[in-house]
Structure formats: C-alpha cells, structure tokens
Amino acid sequence: MSGRILVVDDILANRRLLQAKLEARYFEVILASNGPDALVAAAEHAPDVILLDVMMPGMDGYEVCQRLKANPQTAHIPVVMVTALSQQESRLQGLRAGADDFITKPFDDFGLLTRISALLRYHSVAKELRQREASGGPAIFDADIDADAMDRPSRVVVVDESVHRARRLSDYLRRAGHVTASLQDAGDQTEGRGIDVLVLALDQQGFDPLRLCAQFKMGERTRAVAILLICNEINQDKALKALELGASDIIMEPVDREELLARVLTQTRRTRYIEILRRRVDRGIELSVIDPLTGLYNxxxxxxxxxxxxxxxxxxxxxxxxxxxxxxxxxxxxxxxxxxxxxxxxxxxxxxxxxxxxxxxxxxxxxxxxxxxxxxxxxxxxxxxxxxxxxxxxxxxxxxxxxxxxxxxxxxxxxxxxxxxxxxxxxxxxxxxxxxxxxxxxxxxxxxxxxxxx
Ligand SMILES: [Mg+2]
CATH class of the missing domain: 3.30.70.270 (Reverse transcriptase/Diguanylate cyclase domain)
Incomplete structure (x- = not known):
C-alpha cells in the first residue's frame, strides 16, 4: 500500500533515517523539523499518516497532535507518536492527546512498517465511508458519535494456548476495567455483547491462528473485530500473513502491560469509529430511498x-x-x-x-x-x-x-x-x-x- 507520510522530528539524523526506511518501501515522504512547520505541512499536503516526535523544543508532539485534531482539515489524518523506550507513560498521554498510534525508538522495521500499513488501510476505509456519507443524500445527525461510547471499556477475547500468558493478559485487561469474553461471544452482536478486539497469540500448536484470522474476517458478524497479534522474532512471517488476512496490529513478546492496554484502546476506538461511520452511511442510504411510513422504496x-x-x-x-x-x-x-x-x-x-x-x-x-x-x-x-x-x-x-x-x-x-x-x-x-x-x-x-x- 502506498501513501504520503509526513515525518516530524527536530533531529536531522532521525528525519533522514525514517525518510530512508520509508522511501525504500515506496512511500512519499514529507519532512518537518518543528511543530509549527508540521501544522502547515499537514494542512498543505494532506498526508495519509503523520509520524510525530514527542520531544521537540518549543511546541512538543502532544501540542502538535492536539492542534492537528482540533482542525477539521487535519483531524482525520492518523497521527503516530514517536516516543523513546523510556517514555512508557507518554504513550497514554499521546493517546489522550488524540494520537492514533505510537511507535518506540529505536525503530524495528517490522513494527514500523506493519503499523503504517495498518493505519493506511484504516485511513482509506474511513475516508471512503466519509465520502460516501457526504455524497449520500440528506444530512445525517451526529448524535451517535459519542465520545464516551468510543472510550467505553472494551470487550476483548484472548486466544492463547499458553494458559499462564492468557491469564496474565486477561488480568491486565480486567484490572484496567475491560471485559474479557469467550470466543463464543464473538459472533454475538446483541447490543453490548459483541466484542471489540481479539488478542491472538501466533505461537499455537493445537490450531492454526491464521485460519482463525481468516474466519473472523470472513464472518459477517466478526469482520469488524480488530485482531491484535502477539508475535515474536521467530513468527514474524506468520504475522505478515495475518496482517494480509486483515489483522490490525501486532505486539511483540514479552507483552508489556502499558503497551497492551494502549493498543487495545486504539484498536477499540478504530473499530467503533468505523462501525459508527458504517451505520451512518447505511442509515443515510436508507433515509434517501425508503418511504418512512410504509418502509417501501420511495x-x-x-x-x-x-x-x-x-x-x-x-x-x-x-x-x-x-x-x-x-x-x-x-x-x-x-x-x-x-x-x-x-x-x-x-x-x-x-x-x-x-x-x-x-x-x-x-x-x-x-x-x-x-x-x-x-x-x-x-x-x-x-x-x-x-x-x-x-x-x-x-x-x-x-x-x-x-x-x-x-x-x-x-x-x-x-x-x-x-x-x-x-x-x-x-x-x-x-x-x-x-x-x-x-x-x-x-x-x-x-x-x-x-x-x-x-
Ligand atoms: Mg525529538
């Protein structure tokens, strides 16, 4: 997937490094070395993704992110916060500032590129839905975009043969207020029963996790569920296949608690945002062709x-x-x-x-x-x-x-x-x-x- 990426970093060497990695994958790269320049570049070039350094003199990454998200012209562009390994807390702060994702320096190419691809996919689906909504007849009210609903506790299914790890991950999630559900709940779309995220460990013996990915993405009721892969150095190839099948994100072992919680949060927001957009598009189409009294076509x-x-x-x-x-x-x-x-x-x-x-x-x-x-x-x-x-x-x-x-x-x-x-x-x-x-x-x-x- 190609796309235009804005790289914002105050240090020249960092900009050059990212530029080289991204251009090698045929992305178009735009550079900015400080916050104010980044705001101008974002409005002017409409990038598909922004990689935003947190620590910058003057206007820092959080403030840039808040300003981007406050401007209707740039609010929809996914922002990836770039943090140093020692700044665990800053991930959550970044998400609170409205960032869509985060990556940690020093970059591993695999994590960087899979994350950008996943965001580009998400961005293009959201963009298409918004365009369809804009062209779909009568105006639709924004009543069901509800910030609280976006950040309601997630319903998560953890699928992992390693009982010990499964218990640890479930524990992290429940302590943070999320609900862990079973695989059987995944097909249940009763109001408040459907799940938001499937956490799937790739190192399974008893079954093929790729098959489960495919089944989720083919199933009418499970298609929208975000799949977060637990992956290690050895099964990166498997992770790439899973991402091709529609998995949304990866997290490397050993799983860090803060990272798991932050990724579950971003995936939940994305799933819900797409779902809300989809519902609005469906309803827009419905409103424009259905006679409200009889339910027949108009x-x-x-x-x-x-x-x-x-x-x-x-x-x-x-x-x-x-x-x-x-x-x-x-x-x-x-x-x-x-x-x-x-x-x-x-x-x-x-x-x-x-x-x-x-x-x-x-x-x-x-x-x-x-x-x-x-x-x-x-x-x-x-x-x-x-x-x-x-x-x-x-x-x-x-x-x-x-x-x-x-x-x-x-x-x-x-x-x-x-x-x-x-x-x-x-x-x-x-x-x-x-x-x-x-x-x-x-x-x-x-x-x-x-x-x-x-
Ligand atoms: Mg910096």
Missing part, C-alpha cells in the same frame, strides 16, 4: 431503478413491466375515519403488496395512495396476472382498523405498462402509459386491472 429510488432497467432493456430487449396501483376512494377513508386510520390502511396495503410479489420485484410508494411495482423481466400478460393477484389479495380480505371497530372493505385499481425494448430509456413514457391505463381502470368502475396495450 419515488426517488423508483425512478433510478426504472431508468436503469429501461436502459438495460434497450440493450438486450428484456421486458420490463410496471403496475401502478391506486387505492379506490382513499380520500373518503381519510375523511370518515381520520388520517391515522388512513395511514394504517396505506401500511396494510403495503404489506399485501410485499406478500404478493416476487423477490426481484421492486415495490415503491410514489406518494399519497399511489404505489408502483416494477417487475424486471416480466412481459405484459404476466404482469397483468401479477397485478390481478394483488388486486384480489386486497379485495378478498377486509382491512382491520383497530380493535372493536368494524373492518374496512378496501379495493384498488391498477394500470399495467410494459417495455419490451420498443421505448427509449426514458421511464416517463412508461409511467405515463401505466397512469393512462390506471385512469381507464378507474373510469370503468374501479377494483380492476387494465393495460392499454392488451
């Missing part, structure tokens, strides 16, 4: 789907049929029983539509009491039969409108239109044909299906 989605299908129909002459439905005398339902009952009737009609179409059909509410079913690949005669089945399903059983109240006889009229490649890709013509047929059905007595072509 007119916007209807038009885009119909345009696509019409376009395809021009190319391969596959038929596309639509059936426009309108509830008969709906205004009198509202006038007689009130809008609440009116809404209830709309929802019940939506249910009957859903129950009586094929899985590939697209059921939409156009607005008011008007609905449309798009039937890809279905010629006109079959579309009329499908619409007739829906009409019968509505007329056959009266609608309940609340306990103790009489049921309501509801009927619908429908107009069917089909494109078998004869029309251009413009859905408006097809929609007008269906509307004309629907109007004819209304005129000739309602509770019927008509198609002008037939």
């Amino acid at each position: 007119r916007r989605h209807m038009m885009s789907q119909l345009s696509q299908l019409m376009g395809r129909s021009v190319v391969d002459a596959a038929p596309v049929s639509i059936a426009a439905f309108d509830i008969d005398h709906f205004k009198s339902v509202n006038d007689t029983h009130g809008h609440e009952v009116g809404d209830d009737v709309l929802c019940q009609f939506a249910d009957r539509l859903r129950e009586n179409v094929r899985p590939m059909d697209i059921v939409c509410r156009q607005g008011g009491e008007e609905f449309l079913v798009i039937m890809p690949g279905i010629p006109g005669d079959l579309a009329c039969m499908a619409a007739e089945r829906i009409r019968c399903a509505v007329a056959a059983t009266p609608f309940g409108i609340g306990e103790g109240k009489p049921t309501l006889d509801v009927t619908v009229s429908a107009g069917v239109a089909t494109n078998e490649g004869q029309l251009t890709g413009d859905p408006q013509i097809l929609l007008r044909q269906a509307d004309d047929a629907l109007y004819a059905a209304k005129k000739s007595g309602r509770n019927r299906v008509m198609s002008l072509a037939a």
Whole structure:
C-alpha cells in the first residue's frame, strides 16, 4: 500500500533515517523539523499518516497532535507518536492527546512498517465511508458519535494456548476495567455483547491462528473485530500473513502491560469509529430511498431503478413491466375515519403488496395512495396476472382498523405498462402509459386491472 507520510522530528539524523526506511518501501515522504512547520505541512499536503516526535523544543508532539485534531482539515489524518523506550507513560498521554498510534525508538522495521500499513488501510476505509456519507443524500445527525461510547471499556477475547500468558493478559485487561469474553461471544452482536478486539497469540500448536484470522474476517458478524497479534522474532512471517488476512496490529513478546492496554484502546476506538461511520452511511442510504411510513422504496429510488432497467432493456430487449396501483376512494377513508386510520390502511396495503410479489420485484410508494411495482423481466400478460393477484389479495380480505371497530372493505385499481425494448430509456413514457391505463381502470368502475396495450 502506498501513501504520503509526513515525518516530524527536530533531529536531522532521525528525519533522514525514517525518510530512508520509508522511501525504500515506496512511500512519499514529507519532512518537518518543528511543530509549527508540521501544522502547515499537514494542512498543505494532506498526508495519509503523520509520524510525530514527542520531544521537540518549543511546541512538543502532544501540542502538535492536539492542534492537528482540533482542525477539521487535519483531524482525520492518523497521527503516530514517536516516543523513546523510556517514555512508557507518554504513550497514554499521546493517546489522550488524540494520537492514533505510537511507535518506540529505536525503530524495528517490522513494527514500523506493519503499523503504517495498518493505519493506511484504516485511513482509506474511513475516508471512503466519509465520502460516501457526504455524497449520500440528506444530512445525517451526529448524535451517535459519542465520545464516551468510543472510550467505553472494551470487550476483548484472548486466544492463547499458553494458559499462564492468557491469564496474565486477561488480568491486565480486567484490572484496567475491560471485559474479557469467550470466543463464543464473538459472533454475538446483541447490543453490548459483541466484542471489540481479539488478542491472538501466533505461537499455537493445537490450531492454526491464521485460519482463525481468516474466519473472523470472513464472518459477517466478526469482520469488524480488530485482531491484535502477539508475535515474536521467530513468527514474524506468520504475522505478515495475518496482517494480509486483515489483522490490525501486532505486539511483540514479552507483552508489556502499558503497551497492551494502549493498543487495545486504539484498536477499540478504530473499530467503533468505523462501525459508527458504517451505520451512518447505511442509515443515510436508507433515509434517501425508503418511504418512512410504509418502509417501501420511495419515488426517488423508483425512478433510478426504472431508468436503469429501461436502459438495460434497450440493450438486450428484456421486458420490463410496471403496475401502478391506486387505492379506490382513499380520500373518503381519510375523511370518515381520520388520517391515522388512513395511514394504517396505506401500511396494510403495503404489506399485501410485499406478500404478493416476487423477490426481484421492486415495490415503491410514489406518494399519497399511489404505489408502483416494477417487475424486471416480466412481459405484459404476466404482469397483468401479477397485478390481478394483488388486486384480489386486497379485495378478498377486509382491512382491520383497530380493535372493536368494524373492518374496512378496501379495493384498488391498477394500470399495467410494459417495455419490451420498443421505448427509449426514458421511464416517463412508461409511467405515463401505466397512469393512462390506471385512469381507464378507474373510469370503468374501479377494483380492476387494465393495460392499454392488451
Ligand atoms: Mg525529538
């Protein structure tokens, strides 16, 4: 993975060393020798990762980090704090300042490069989600980005055959307030039950830890769980494979307590941040295509789907049929029983539509009491039969409108239109044909299906 990296260090030799290591791996490197220059470079060059020395005269690394995180233009860039081995405490201080990761001088190449790769991967996923969110229709509220939720105790599973080490690691985690769970809990996504981090020792005899990595990353429910590898000098190759499979981070043996806690914290934040972004993107997509009353697709989605299908129909002459439905005398339902009952009737009609179409059909509410079913690949005669089945399903059983109240006889009229490649890709013509047929059905007595072509 390539990327642009800003290296900030007050000592020339350190800058040169990092530059050489990174350029050897084809990263683009930008250098800054003090805090103020770093802030300018970050805003100007939009690096993918910033390696930030903690000890610098004037503005130190913590302050630079805080300023980067306070500026919306640079807040999303991952910051790696570079600390000396003797500064254990400064790791946590760095994380409190908003840093995303830390590395310790003197660098081991393996740790440095795996960390940068993992951050670049994370950064690109987060960037894509943010872009999708920004382009995804209506604005979404920030209510569920909750700083407390980000730093809630983690739920961690430790998988390690070495009973002694497993107990020690679990102990570290529990004493810091985290919850240790079992592997069985990993698939459980019940609110508050899912896990954040899998701590996986690579030196196992009884099973293949790489297989477990792959299983986690393939599983729908475990994909988002961050995997933190416990690794030593001997199994670095295995660690590289695990990182390729989607593991997020490594920690070298012997495991240092502070480092374990700090890494669990950063991985938990990342997992949760991605999860929140994903949920917001999903909800944004949902908000932009779903009719909130009935849960059917809205007119916007209807038009885009119909345009696509019409376009395809021009190319391969596959038929596309639509059936426009309108509830008969709906205004009198509202006038007689009130809008609440009116809404209830709309929802019940939506249910009957859903129950009586094929899985590939697209059921939409156009607005008011008007609905449309798009039937890809279905010629006109079959579309009329499908619409007739829906009409019968509505007329056959009266609608309940609340306990103790009489049921309501509801009927619908429908107009069917089909494109078998004869029309251009413009859905408006097809929609007008269906509307004309629907109007004819209304005129000739309602509770019927008509198609002008037939
Ligand atoms: Mg320094």
